[in-house]
Amino acid sequence: MSNNSSENVAEENAKKVNASAWIKDMAKHLKKNWVIYTFLIIPVAYYIVFRYVPMFGNIIAFRKYVAGGNLFGEQWSGFKYFKQFLGDPAFRRAFANTLILNFSYLLVRFPLTLIFALLLNEIKWMPWKKFVQTVSYLPHFISMVIVAGMIKELLSTSGPINAFLVNMGQQAIEFIALPEWFPTIFVASGIWQGLGWGSILYLAAIAGINPELYEAAKVDGATHFQQVIHVTIPCILPTIATLLILDIGGMVGSGGAFEKVFLLYNPMTYETSDIVSTYVYRMGVKSGNYSYATAVGLFEGLLNLILLTVANFSSKKVSGESLW
């Protein structure tokens, strides 16, 4: 008993000593390094004002915000806005469209970028390979405004695609005004813009494969095709798994899709084109329902965060690669 309590006292003392030693240590550390910490003043202030204040500004999803009033709202309103939007068919449609557009794009893009990387890798004549790479990366660098403008020009009733259809004896189609065409336009233009760029990480992974593996396969008499199946693909499997899992993790987010949808959609195609972020824009900035729109945005942001965390965890389990 006495033995025990004296041990406890000793432990506590040790803790106190540890804590004060830690503080002393930290003071010493700061004294020695304070100059380099001053580098952080402006950037960290920036993060606080322009990243963390808006993050906490999400509180107005639960509070009534009056235009021009307090940044963090006036009074509590509980889950009123959440109940409102969950019952709103326009929100549900936007949510479904976000999933559908993201998922169909992933479904098409994922295999195509992988195949494109494998085919690029088979090009042995370097100038040609460089040329194909340069050309296929180009659309990635073009502003979304130009891409959207291009899409509208190409698909306009006097554009080349309709000219082709008319030549074939078909009717001209007003693609941009028809909701049934929107997902196709979204996915196809995404492939046009992202095919080459999306293959870069695969190419890097392929370049990192030990050439001895191919030599061993050749010794065993493997054909080129067998080498791809039995050497290349297994070697880049971790990259494939990581990218796939993280893409799935980004499924509810509409970050990347927002600009394109916003530039291409119109009230005629809302049925298939309206996504959560464009809905947030219309509800919030345009109609001034700030709290309502913030609640929608927060819902999407949190869902996205949860899904990414799950995806990250699975990626760590499956391939040992993760974002954090």
Add this chain to the structure above:
Amino acid sequence: MSEANANAELKLNVKGRERKIKQGVKVKESWQYRIFQVFNVILMSLICVATLYPFLYLVAQSFSSEAAIIKGQVSIIPVGFNLTTYKSVLTKGDFLGYYKNTILYAVFGTFFSVLFSAMLAYPLSKPNLRLNKFFVPFIIFTMYFGGGMIPNYILMTTLKLRNTVFAFILPGLIGTYYVLLMKSFFASLPHELEEAGEIDGLSKYGVFFRIVLPISKPIVATMVLFYMAGYWSNWFNAFLYLEDRSKWPVAYHLRQIIIGASTSADPGAASQETMQIAANIKSCSMVLMAVPIICVYPFIQKYFVQGMMLGGVKG
């Protein structure tokens, strides 16, 4: 060269050893492989054509006559070559003013973006700085969860930054992903140079500006390009925050043209001719905005790819 030699040698060895068993297979494979190679060249050519076609079409349309455009006769060669729309875009209207704004925003925005990103990344790259345990997660968290559109919009309004240049530049001033790229680059630099600088009497700031930044040219160049491309193509900040036309960047002006033309594409409301002019103005403006990017792109492409690879290695 030596690699090719090594390959040839290896093949000889292999053949020497395995001729009897594998010869048949090898001949068959090279025959099939050759067909595949031909197929691959054709496919890649098609992809290149499909990628470049929209650009060529836009350029051709921008030089074509209105009548040819409306009849859908233009493909990749201008029909009824004329420069009317270019002349009117470049002389009348405010196009050059918008262009000037874009250049100003891109140059100043990029300067401060790169400066502050580097100043943030540098201390974070030092493993001996204990507070990094707090600061690194502090910035990384913002990549996965943020304010969202409306709280940001309200913040800008509350700070009375609307209709100022700051509203255009501040939302994207520091990109966390770019900071992480710089951080890993700085971490890979040899410490000896910095230590030598300090022994020579340079302050931490002196070391950073005179030694670290100059030897970090590759990453600084990549960052300049990333940020500049971002400012160049940004229209959304202008859309949200800049009502004053004289402050618009060209990307936002282009967005207005595209939207405006699409809403006036009502056969009843506008005469055929105004529709044609509108169509031509769109392609001319798009070409004028894309030209600088397409011209410098082949030379800077490798920096972008480098940046992408750096990120790929990390996660």
